[in-house]
Amino acid sequence: MGIIDLKGLEVRLGKRVVLDGLTGSLQGQSIGLLGPNGAGKSTLINTLLGFHPPSKGTASVFGLDSQRNRAQVRSGIGYMPENDSFIGNMSGVRFVRYMAELAGLPAAEALERAHEALFYVGLGEVRYRKVNTYSLGMKQLIKLAQALAQGPRLLILDEPTNGLDPIARQRMIQLIKEIRSQGSVRLLISSHLLRDIDETCDEVLILKEGRIAALCNIEAERRSNRSFMELDTVGATEQFSVSIRGLGCECACFPGGRIKLVIPDHVEARDLYVIASEQGVQIRRMNRRRDSLEDIFLRAMDNELGRTDHVSL
Amino acid sequence: MSVYEHNYRAYAGRVTPVWTRIFVLARYGFAEAWSSKITVGLFTLCLLPPVVFLVGIYLANNPIARALIGGRGPQALAIDASFFLTVLEVQSWFAVALASWIAPRLITFDLADNALPILLSHPISRLGYVLGKFIALFASLAVVTVAPCLLLFVYQSYSSPLPWVAANLHIAAGLLAGTSIWIAFLSILGLALSSWVKWRVAATGAIFAAVFVPAGVGGIVTGVLRTKWGFLLNVPFMMSALWRRLLGAPESARSSFSLPTEAIAAMLVLACFLCAAMLNARIRAREVVRG
Amino acid sequence: MNDQIIFEDVSKFYGEVLGVNRISLSIPPGITTLVGPNGSGKTTLMNLMTGLVQPSSGHISVLGLSPVSSPELFRILGYCAQFDSFPRGITGWEFIFDSLMLHGMSAAQAFEMAVESLERVQLGDAARRKIAGYSKGMRQKIRLAQAIAHHPRVLVLDEPLNGLDPMARAESIALFQELGRQGMHLLISSHILDEVDRISDRVVLITGGYLVAEGSIQQVRQEVREKPMQVLIRCDQPGLLAAKMFSVNHCVEARLQADGKGVFLRTGDIDQFYSMLNGIAAEGLVKIESVAPADDDASAIYQYLIGSDGGTS
Numbered sequence: 052m053g054i055i056d057l058k059g060l061e062v063r064l065g066k067r068v069v070l071d072g073l074t075g076s077l078q079g080q081s082i083g084l085l086g087p088n089g090a091g092k093s094t095l096i097n098t099l100l101g102f103h104p105p106s107k108g109t110a111s112v113f114g115l116d117s118q119r120n121r122a123q124v125r126s127g128i129g130y131m132p133e134n135d136s137f138i139g140n141m142s143g144v145r146f147v148r149y150m151a152e153l154a155g156l157p158a159a160e161a162l163e164r165a166h167e168a169l170f171y172v173g174l175g176e177v178r179y180r181k182v183n184t185y186s187l188g189m190k191q192l193i194k195l196a197q198a199l200a201q202g203p204r205l206l207i208l209d210e211p212t213n214g215l216d217p218i219a220r221q222r223m224i225q226l227i228k229e230i231r232s233q234g235s236v237r238l239l240i241s242s243h244l245l246r247d248i249d250e251t252c253d254e255v256l257i258l259k260e261g262r263i264a265a266l267c268n269i270e271a272e273r274r275s276n277r278s279f280m281e282l283d284t285v286g287a288t289e290q291f292s293v294s295i296r297g298l299g300c301e302c303a304c305f306p307g308g309r310i311k312l313v314i315p316d317h318v319e320a321r322d323l324y325v326i327a328s329e330q331g332v333q334i335r336r337m338n339r340r341r342d343s344l345e346d347i348f349l350r351a352m353d354n355e356l357g358r359t360d361h362v363s364l
Numbered sequence: 365m366s367v368y369e370h371n372y373r374a375y376a377g378r379v380t381p382v383w384t385r386i387f388v389l390a391r392y393g394f395a396e397a398w399s400s401k402i403t404v405g406l407f408t409l410c411l412l413p414p415v416v417f418l419v420g421i422y423l424a425n426n427p428i429a430r431a432l433i434g435g436r437g438p439q440a441l442a443i444d445a446s447f448f449l450t451v452l453e454v455q456s457w458f459a460v461a462l463a464s465w466i467a468p469r470l471i472t473f474d475l476a477d478n479a480l481p482i483l484l485s486h487p488i489s490r491l492g493y494v495l496g497k498f499i500a501l502f503a504s505l506a507v508v509t510v511a512p513c514l515l516l517f518v519y520q521s522y523s524s525p526l527p528w529v530a531a532n533l534h535i536a537a538g539l540l541a542g543t544s545i546w547i548a549f550l551s552i553l554g555l556a557l558s559s560w561v562k563w564r565v566a567a568t569g570a571i572f573a574a575v576f577v578p579a580g581v582g583g584i585v586t587g588v589l590r591t592k593w594g595f596l597l598n599v600p601f602m603m604s605a606l607w608r609r610l611l612g613a614p615e616s617a618r619s620s621f622s623l624p625t626e627a628i629a630a631m632l633v634l635a636c637f638l639c640a641a642m643l644n645a646r647i648r649a650r651e652v653v654r655g
Numbered sequence: 656m657n658d659q660i661i662f663e664d665v666s667k668f669y670g671e672v673l674g675v676n677r678i679s680l681s682i683p684p685g686i687t688t689l690v691g692p693n694g695s696g697k698t699t700l701m702n703l704m705t706g707l708v709q710p711s712s713g714h715i716s717v718l719g720l721s722p723v724s725s726p727e728l729f730r731i732l733g734y735c736a737q738f739d740s741f742p743r744g745i746t747g748w749e750f751i752f753d754s755l756m757l758h759g760m761s762a763a764q765a766f767e768m769a770v771e772s773l774e775r776v777q778l779g780d781a782a783r784r785k786i787a788g789y790s791k792g793m794r795q796k797i798r799l800a801q802a803i804a805h806h807p808r809v810l811v812l813d814e815p816l817n818g819l820d821p822m823a824r825a826e827s828i829a830l831f832q833e834l835g836r837q838g839m840h841l842l843i844s845s846h847i848l849d850e851v852d853r854i855s856d857r858v859v860l861i862t863g864g865y866l867v868a869e870g871s872i873q874q875v876r877q878e879v880r881e882k883p884m885q886v887l888i889r890c891d892q893p894g895l896l897a898a899k900m901f902s903v904n905h906c907v908e909a910r911l912q913a914d915g916k917g918v919f920l921r922t923g924d925i926d927q928f929y930s931m932l933n934g935i936a937a938e939g940l941v942k943i944e945s946v947a948p949a950d951d952d953a954s955a956i957y958q959y960l961i962g963s964d965g966g967t968s
Contacts, residue, residue, distance in 0.1 A: 087820040088792030100485050102649040122382050122487040130485035133791075139477045140396070152388045153486040155379040164375060171372055183477065187693055197482065202375025214817065216692040216846050217957050235374035243792075243820045246849060285929075320943045324936035333929040334936075337946040348821055 053078035054205060054237050055099065059108030062091075062098050069094045071261040072108070077239075079254025079268065081231045084241035085348060086258035092241045093133070095258065096207055099239075100130060112205060126155055129198030129236075133209040135190060139183030143174060146182055147197045154201035161200070168200035169193075172226060188219040195226070206230065208240045212247055227251045249344045257351040264351035272343040278315070279340035282323075284308040286332035294326045311340075385488050389496025390503070396473060397466040397504055406465055407508065410458040414512035417451050421516060425523040443520050443528075445613035448535050451516055452607050455509045456546050457600075463547075464571035466504055467554025468564040470497045475559065475646070484649040494643055498551050505547040513539045538611035546603060549632055550575075556639035559646035575599050595623055602628045657719040658684055660704065660809065660840055665713030667699050673864040674699035677713075680869060682842065685856040686835040689844040690957060696864040697844045698737060701811050704842070705734045717809060718840075730758065733807035735798045737814050737844075739791075747773075747782040747789070747797045751804050758805045772804035775830060777823070791818035799827065809840045816845065828854050848953040858953060862961045876951055879959050883907055883921045884951065886928070889944040893918035896941045903931055919949060 053076035062070040070091045084092050097103050098110050101121035110117045112124045138146055144165055151161035169178045172192045177185065182193060191211065198206055211227065212220045228251055230236055242248050248255060249269070257265040284291060288308045295302050295312060302312035320337065327334050397403060423430050424443050474480060483493065517536050521529040554571050561567040578597040586594030595601050606628050608615065615622070660682040667674035675696040689697045702708045703715055706722030706729070715721065720728040741750060751772060755765035773782050776796040781789065786797060795818050802810060812831075816824050831854060835841055845851055851858060852872065860868040860875075868875045876884075890896055897909035897918050905928050908921035922928040936943045949955070 085821070087822055088790045088818075090820075097650055100649070102481075102484065121489070125485060125487040126379070126382075128485065130482065132481045132485075134478060134481075136478045136480075136482045138473055138479045140473045149388075149392050150482065150486065152380075152392075153385050153483070153488055155382075155385070155487065156375065157378055157380055160375075160377050167370075167373075170370065194482070199372060201486075202373075214693070214814075214846070217690075217848050217954065218692065218961070220846065230372050233372050236372075243818065243824070244847065245821050321936060321939050324933055324943065328933050328937040333926075333933060334946065335929055336948060337943065339945060345821075352822055 054082070054113065055239070056111045056114070057108070058110075060098070060105050060110050061107035062094055062103050063106045064094065064103070069261050070098065070105075073110075073258075073261075073263055074108075075256070075263055075266050077254060077256060077266070079237075079252070080234075081227075081238040081240065081252045081254070083248035083252035083255040083269075084239060084258070085243075085245070085248060085255060086264070087352070089260075090258040091261045092258055093209065096130075096209060096239070096241065099124070099207070100128065101125060127204040129201060129203035129206045131191075131194045131198045131206070131208045131211060133213060133241075137182045137190065137193065139181060141182060142180060143169065143178035143182055143185070143189075143193050143196075146193065147178075147200050150197040151200040154203075156201060164200045164202070165196075168196040171199065172196045173222065187214050188216070191215060191219075191223065195223075199230070203236060206236050206238045208238065210242055211240065212242070212244065224250055245344050245348060255344065255347065257348060259352065264353075265347055267347060269344055269347075272347060278313055280312050280314050281336070281338055281340055282310040282312070282334055283336035284310060284327070284332050284334055286327075287330055288332065291327065291330055291332045294330065295323065298322060298326075308335075382487055385486070386492050386496045386499065389488065389493060390499040393470045393497050393500030394503065397469050397500060400465075400469065403462075403466060403469075406462050410455070410462055410508040411512065413454045413458065414451070414516060417454075417512075417516055418519060420447075421520050421523065425520075443524065444532070445535055445538075445611045448513070448517065448539060449604075449607055449611050449613045451513055452509075452539060452542055452611070453604065455512055456543070456603065456607075459505050459509050459547060459550060460572065460575055462508055463501065463505055463550045463554045464568045467501055467551070467571060468558040468561075468567035470500060471555055471558035472562070472564045472567060475562070480647065481649045490644075490647050494555065494647060497555055501551040501554060502547055505550060506543070509543040509547055510540065513543055534612055538607070542607045542610045545606070545632070549636065552636055552639045552643075556642040559643055593627075596627060596631050602631065659716075660718065660842075661716045662700075662703075663714045663716075665703060665710045665715055667703060667708060668711045674708075675703070675861070676864045678861075678866045680859065680866065682840060682859075683857070684835075684838050684840050686831060686841045686843060686854055687857045687859060688851045688855040688953075689842060689859050689861065690846075690848070690851060690953065691844075691861040691867075692961065695862045697861060698813060699864075700861065701734070701813055701842065701844065704809075705732055705811055730805070731808040733802035733805065733810045735802035735810075735812045735815055737817070739794055741786045741794075744785060744787070746785050747778065747793075747800075750786060750797060751782075751801050754801050755804055760805070768804050768806070772800040775803065776800045777826060792820060792823055795819055796823065803834070807839070810834065810842070812841065812843045814844055814846070816847065816850065824850070848957060851953040855953075858956070860956065860960055867960045868956065872953055872956065873951065875956050875960075879956065882950070882959050883923045884925045884928075885919055885921045885949040885955075886925075887912075887917060887919050887945075887947045887949040888932070889917040889946075891916065891942045891944070892940075896920075896935065899935050899941075900928075900931065905931055916944070 055077040057073040057075050060070055060073040061068060084095070086092050094103060098105060099112055099117050101117050101124060104118050113127060115124050117124055141149065147165040147168060148161050151164055152158060156164060172195050174189060174192050174196065177189055182190070185193065191213070195211070208227070212223050215223060224247060227238065227240070231238055231251065240248065240251055253270050254268050256263065285308055288304060288310065292302050292304050292310055298318050299315050300312045300318060302310050304310055324334065421443055474483065484490065514536065517539060553574060557570045557574060558567045561570050579600060582594040582597030585597065602623065605623055606625065609625055662678050662680040665678045666676050678700070689700065691697050699708070703710055704717060704722060706725065709723065717728055718731065722728055748769065751769045752765055755768055756762070760768065773779050776799050778793065778796045778800060781793055786794060789797065795815065799815055802812065816827055819827060828850065831841055831843065835856065855872065857870060858872055858875065859866070888896060893911050893916065897906070897920065900906035900909065900920055905924055906920050906922050910919040912918060932946070935941060
């Protein structure tokens with residue numbers, strides 16, 4: 052039994068079938084939810100929260116059916132919606148307290164936890180001001196605070212870095228990583244930014260047109276991609292790449308001194324450096340390719356050749 | 365141990381039972397409604413008539429005081445069902461004012477910034493949400509209707525000779541029933557209209573309109589079609605008739621149109637269903653846009 | 656200078672509130688990205704350029720034209736706003752077609768151009784539906800389509816990738832790059848700094864209403880002299896590597912990473928640094944895992960010039 056279990060889940064909105072026979076078991080500590088617009092990500096989240104009844108099949112969270120055990124399921128979930136969602140006329144503390152009490156905390160504990168959560172996300176004096184005076188970054192943080200205050204078992208974050216400037220984005224990602232490493236909460240994060248998902252999730256579910264396009268573990272994929280490498284070089288790049296090929300590596304040259312290569316097992320980084328020294332080439336960047344998530348995503352989207360060119364990075 | 369870390373920690377304490385969450389909603393709703401100075405002002409205004417009535421009861425039961433004032437004779441003021449009908453009517457119309465101010469405060473703040481997805485992601489159903497707000501509104505209105513009416517009755521029982529109470533206990537029951545039905549209806553109407561009208565001031569106006577405007581339409585129907593059923597749209601008329609019957613007060617002489625109680629009850633129930641349908645349409649976590 | 660967008664000492668105040676203060680800027684053709692925290696003046700700058708607001712002082716010239724009620728300018732200008740509002744009840748097709756008609760095109764021309772722009776953003780089939788039913792990503796695309804439909808020469812895009820899934824992002828980026836190559840002026844504001852790295856020719860940093868930096872990313876980085884270049888090297892003996900670097904005097908600061916498998920090295924002379932690194936790696940005493948310049952990108956510039964106190968959240 053995983054965190055989230057889907058068995059033949061079908062959900063209709065109006066007459067349209069939005070989720071079409073989803074089956075799978077999500078077990079990671081932190082699960083990423085990806086997919087093109089209209090693939091059904093929001094609908095899936097809404098179904099887990101019990102907002103949409105399934106027309107066929109079931110969805111369960113921690114073993115509890117999302118439709119029949121709605122109250123119990125919602126008790127264990129902290130939800131951070133994508134859009135603005137707050138009660139503007141209340142102060143930040145009051146809002147978080149209110150939500151915590153609705154989640155089941157007694158009044159005194161709710162107040163304590165509210166302040167704890169606000170401190171943890173970094174909202175200081177601002178918490179005493181009315182929420183409708185908050186900036187965008189603060190609104191995102193207050194949504195996170197209200198989800199955390201109740202001590203949920205599953206935290207659902209829908210586009211947590213939406214509209215945040217770079218510093219606030221970094222902080223949000225840092226917070227998410229910390230929550231994840233603390234261990235008592237599982238996370239389900241839906242985002243359009245592959246980088247965010249890459250940094251924060253270990254398992255990823257990719258939806259396309261209401262069906263599961265891929266469900267896999269990023270860590271495992273990453274480990275199997277070890278033999279790819281990218282170099283940025285300055286100097287006689289062409290000659291350099293010829294020599295590397297001589298070692299047995301397959302490589303491709305790109306403008307700006309960029310080289311992508313596959314390193315066979317018997318070749319080490321040192322060998323590359325030796326050749327570089329001999330030829331007076333500087334290696335200014337070297338990294339094992341980390342973008343396995345992009346590979347996974349592209350494969351899941353099932354690209355024709357033409358579009359792949361646009362998307363290569 | 366001198367450095368303390370404050371990381372996220374899970375909650376391991378007591379959890380309140382699910383049904384009490386409705387009262388959390390009611391409590392916060394109540395606080396929201398009463399946080400405005402205008403609410404307090406309206407409330408004070410609503411309590412002025414009972415003071416007047418109190419004086420009236422005192423005078424009716426104290427011939428000495430009456431003589432002091434100028435003694436016009438015992439028949440000036442009889443504390444009976446008709447008297448309490450007047451009390452009931454006055455308080456109920458004041459309640460309309462209070463309801464049309466409070467109801468929007470309960471719902472519109474939540475809808476204005478799309479708080480429903482977050483609210484409903486907690487263990488509270490849509491019905492629970494509406495029930496919580498209903499309780500808050502009902503309680504607020506009860507303070508200006510049920511409470512003063514019953515208190516006046518108690519005071520009358522206290523200051524009048526004993527047989528009066530025994531003979532007029534049905535008035536108390538009628539007061540309780542009449543006020544409860546009215547404020548229940550008013551509450552659900554107020555909540556329904558507030559959920560449909562986005563602007564708070566407009567919602568206040570809409571509630572007033574919903575109570576009084578159909579009377580005009582009803583009047584036209586009655587006049588044109590020459591039927592008494594047009595009065596079914598006339599809320600003040602219907603409620604007066606209903607209260608009259610509940611309190612056992614004599615029928616007014618000029619009422620050539622008399623509506624059967626069943627018709628009035630049916631009309632109220634129908635209106636409540638309509639309001640429930642309106643709430644069902646608007647209190648949703650997610651909108652589905654067609655086309 | 657008829658191919659530049661020029662701001663001369665421009666200030667804009669909204670009553671007491673500062674929009675931008677004494678900005679002087681000159682934007683050449685190509686892709687220029689506007690970067691800064693929320694509330695820093697980016698939208699004000701864009702509105703000034705498009706003539707939606709008038710400067711309190713100073714002078715603006717867009718390709719030689721002044722934005723003050725200039726129909727010629729509006730013909731060559733395309734604007735894609737950040738905000739998500741549309742006329743009520745309108746379909747996607749009508750939105751684009753109508754705006755083209757407003758430009759004075761004949762119905763036949765407008766038809767062709769509308770079809771073309773919808774094709775470019777990949778929104779063909781959904782065009783007949785009402786915009787109210789669109790997902791967030793589709794709304795973004797239709798706004799973009801409207802901005803490019805009349806073949807403008809200057810394109811001002813306020814956070815155009817917001818809400819787009821990874822495929823759509825990549826396609827939009829490809830579209831921008833193509834338009835940039837054709838000699839258009841594109842002014843794009845964005846918070847996603849690794850995308851800024853990838854697509855911009857130039858970057859403009861703004862915070863609190865003031866211009867902080869402007870130029871290509873490398874140029875800007877090199878001018879931030881008080882922070883010498885930093886390189887992250889992952890290897891098996893970071894301490895030894897640092898010691899060797901210190902001993903040949905090309906390193907001003909070394910910071911070991913917490914896991915003991917990497918080191919941040921700061922150096923004043925990046926060229927010599929890499930040559931020395933090559934040599935050390937070729938010797939083989941230290942096994943190099945990866946080499947990455949840690950701060951030659953938009954994210955680092957942002958950190959140094961704007962930093963955590965530049966944000967309003």
